Amino acid sequence: xxxxxxxxxxxxxxxxxxxxxxxxxxxxxxxxxxxxxxxxxxxxxxxxxxxxxxxxxxxxxxxxxxxxxxxxxxxxxxxxxxxxxxxxxxxxxxxxxxxxxxxxxxxxxxxxxxxxxxxxxxxxxxxxxxxxxxxxxxxxxxxxxxxxxxxxxxxxxxxxxxxxxxxxxxxxxxxxxxxxxxxxxxxxxxxxxxxxxxxxxxxxxxxxxxxxxxxxxxxxxxxxxxxxxxxxxxxxxxxxxxxxxxxxxxxxxxxxxxxxxxxxxxxxxxxxxxxxxxxxxxxxxxxxxxxxxxxxxxxxxxxxxxxxxxxxxxxxxxxxxxxxxxxxxxxxxxxxxxxxxxxxxxxxxxxxxxxxxxxx
Amino acid sequence: xxxxxxxxxxxxxxxxxxxxxxxxxxxxxxxxxxxxxxxxxxxxxxxxxxxxxxxxxxxxxxxxxxxxxxxxxxxxxxxxxxxxxxxxxxxxxxxxxxxxxxxxxxxxxxxxxxxxxxxxxxxxxxxxxxxxxxxxxxxxxxxxxxxxxxxxxxxxxxxxxxxxxxxxxxxxxxxxxxxxxxxxxxxxxxxxxxxxxxxxxxxxxxxxxxxxxxxxxxxxxxxxxxxxxxxxxxxxxxxxxxxxxxxxxxxxxxxxxxxxxxxxxxxxxxxxxxxxxxxxxxxxxxxxxxxxxxxxxxxxxxxxxxxxxxxxxxxxxxxxxxxxx
Numbered sequence: 001x002x003x004x005x006x007x008x009x010x011x012x013x014x015x016x017x018x019x020x021x022x023x024x025x026x027x028x029x030x031x032x033x034x035x036x037x038x039x040x041x042x043x044x045x046x047x048x049x050x051x052x053x054x055x056x057x058x059x060x061x062x063x064x065x066x067x068x069x070x071x072x073x074x075x076x077x078x079x080x081x082x083x084x085x086x087x088x089x090x091x092x093x094x095x096x097x098x099x100x101x102x103x104x105x106x107x108x109x110x111x112x113x114x115x116x117x118x119x120x121x122x123x124x125x126x127x128x129x130x131x132x133x134x135x136x137x138x139x140x141x142x143x144x145x146x147x148x149x150x151x152x153x154x155x156x157x158x159x160x161x162x163x164x165x166x167x168x169x170x171x172x173x174x175x176x177x178x179x180x181x182x183x184x185x186x187x188x189x190x191x192x193x194x195x196x197x198x199x200x201x202x203x204x205x206x207x208x209x210x211x212x213x214x215x216x217x218x219x220x221x222x223x224x225x226x227x228x229x230x231x232x233x234x235x236x237x238x239x240x241x242x243x244x245x246x247x248x249x250x251x252x253x254x255x256x257x258x259x260x261x262x263x264x265x266x267x268x269x270x271x272x273x274x275x276x277x278x279x280x281x282x283x284x285x286x287x288x289x290x291x292x293x294x295x296x297x298x299x300x301x302x303x304x305x306x307x308x309x310x311x312x313x314x315x316x317x318x319x320x321x322x323x324x325x326x327x328x329x330x331x332x333x334x335x336x337x338x339x340x341x342x343x344x345x346x347x348x349x350x351x352x353x354x355x356x357x358x359x360x
Numbered sequence: 361x362x363x364x365x366x367x368x369x370x371x372x373x374x375x376x377x378x379x380x381x382x383x384x385x386x387x388x389x390x391x392x393x394x395x396x397x398x399x400x401x402x403x404x405x406x407x408x409x410x411x412x413x414x415x416x417x418x419x420x421x422x423x424x425x426x427x428x429x430x431x432x433x434x435x436x437x438x439x440x441x442x443x444x445x446x447x448x449x450x451x452x453x454x455x456x457x458x459x460x461x462x463x464x465x466x467x468x469x470x471x472x473x474x475x476x477x478x479x480x481x482x483x484x485x486x487x488x489x490x491x492x493x494x495x496x497x498x499x500x501x502x503x504x505x506x507x508x509x510x511x512x513x514x515x516x517x518x519x520x521x522x523x524x525x526x527x528x529x530x531x532x533x534x535x536x537x538x539x540x541x542x543x544x545x546x547x548x549x550x551x552x553x554x555x556x557x558x559x560x561x562x563x564x565x566x567x568x569x570x571x572x573x574x575x576x577x578x579x580x581x582x583x584x585x586x587x588x589x590x591x592x593x594x595x596x597x598x599x600x601x602x603x604x605x606x607x608x609x610x611x612x613x614x615x616x617x618x619x620x621x622x623x624x625x626x627x628x629x630x631x632x633x634x635x636x637x638x639x640x641x642x643x644x645x646x647x648x649x650x651x652x653x654x655x656x657x658x659x660x661x662x663x664x665x666x667x668x669x670x671x672x673x674x675x676x677x678x679x680x681x682x683x684x685x
Contacts, residue, residue: 112467124469144430
């Protein structure tokens with residue numbers, strides 16, 4: 001539980017052989033693909049917001065290795081409780097770029113029926129739970145799901161993902177405490193990107209690290225280089241294996257950096273030190289992993305070029321189709337409040353239909 | 361077969377009856393296990409169903425509701441107890457932003473089936489923090505159903521209906537009458553439908569609406585009014601959300617007069633909703649100002665509890681004022 005940072009691949013791409021996970025070349029390329037796809041979707045999402053075509057966007061730029069590495073350590077039956085800066089887990093479980101853009105546009109084809117802001121996905125058939133804007137609420141919920149898994153005698157785990165700001169919320173403390181007392185198969189993944197909108201980590205906690213907080217709850221805590229996808233994968237896999245063996249929860253602190261603004265509504269140049277940003281640019285998780293793959297002799301430039309081209313084409317196609325879809329039907333505004341519409345909701349809808357006959 | 365039970369015994373009976381037939385039901389809360397709850401509402405249940413199904417949780421309401429949501433998303437039916445409604449606020453975010461919103465925000469993908477039980481209301485010398493009646497917060501939150509029983513039979517039937525209901529339910533138990541009366545309660549499982557009010561007493565001159573422990577104050581006042589030649593109809597709402605508008609409006613249209621009784625403070629209380637509804641949908645039948653007999657717009661007082669809570673003289677006074685208008 002020291003402040004020592006687990007690192008597998010150095011910034012120059014050199015690997016710590018003793019710590020290198022046993023992954024096939026195909027698996028390594030998969031990790032690269034997932035990270036790159038998150039990056040490319042985000043780049044385009046931000047741009048669309050700037051062009052006024054999307055109302056809002058949240059980018060995970062610079063943090064791709066955290067949730068991609070952790071998500072890769074999970075099985076499809078394991079539940080993932082995301083926040084709003086970790087879409088890669090859904091993607092690696094088969095969520096298509098098209099599905100994502102339908103949600104971003106809140107159109108009629110959106111699986112959540114246009115009920116939430118962009119980036120607040122919900123992928124039930126992939127065991128990725130609905131994203132909430134309030135912070136840390138997903139932490140005790142993941143604990144409850146881990147309880148249910150244990151109660152049903154299954155060997156699945158639940159993972160909750162959140163940022164460093166979230167560790168100041170009561171639900172963080174409450175959730176970790178419950179999980180440790182109940183010794184549950186639950187993993188807490190802190191994406192420590194150093195910033196909660198404009199508030200730096202130093203104003204968030206006086207602890208020497210976030211991982212060390214695990215000690216007080218009576219659980220394992222590990223601190224990993226969050227820009228090193230193999231380090232995150234390794235720590236996550238160990239935590240998942242421990243959880244499956246019935247040895248309880250783990251808090252993982254993945255140290256990374258938010259390379260974008262908090263969201264499209266924020267301007268991080270107002271408060272982020274330029275030198276800091278430049279220094280972290282050199283630690284970019286995707287470039288670092290590329291260096292590692294090159295050193296290992298796995299890198300295939302033609303494959304990488306094609307991947308980039310294909311993904312960009314998929315994104316362009318997804319945008320085109322998403323923009324051509326109509327808005328959700330007016331009636332959907334009263335659906336899914338309850339399992340069935342109440343008489344009151346029917347009446348309120350009828351009023352709306354009378355005054356807005358132009359909306360389908 | 362049925363037997364005489366109190367309201368709190370009917371709660372235990374409902375839980376036991378449902379849990380025997382459905383191993384997905386989990387109870388959790390502070391002191392609900394070994395101690396059987398501070399009001400003994402879960403007495404003997406941990407012994408019968410084990411620690412995995414009747415959980416003594418760490419002391420944190422946000423954790424109780426948050427974990428209940430997570431259990432329920434995975435297919436369990438969680439029935440958390442909040443020891444006193446006054447202590448529910450650390451879990452307010454989990455209830456209002458999470459439990460109530462999950463179905464909507466996920467487009468129907470994730471729908472937690474959680475029934476939150478909480479003893480509420482005054483009349484037990486509980487002072488400021490063991491007496492609050494804040495049902496309006498929850499009635500004002502889209503996505504929550506709000507159920508308040510007033511007698512042993514309804515308590516069992518409504519609680520079973522709440523657990524079986526696919527939506528989140530705030531099940532508010534009037535602790536003042538937990539042991540104030542006994543009533544026939546069948547041994548087997550049965551439901552009392554959510555969203556249906558009951559006519560507790562028929563009458564022609566004025567409609568008195570109440571729920572929970574206030575139903576009994578309203579009934580006593582109605583009996584007194586009867587002695588004075590006023591025929592009061594008393595409605596037991598039983599469910600605040602979704603409200604049984606038909607039964608309510610039918611009665612108001614018949615009598616043309618309305619008195620609403622609740623413990624909660626007056627401003628923006630549920631009584632305001634009922635009066636507004638009558639004004640919107642039955643104004644042509646209304647013959648007198650519609651009156652509210654409620655708690656005061658103050659924090660709940662300790663020494664003057666009996667003056668704060670609506671009682672028979674105050675309800676009777678309102679009945680007389682409206683019929684003599």
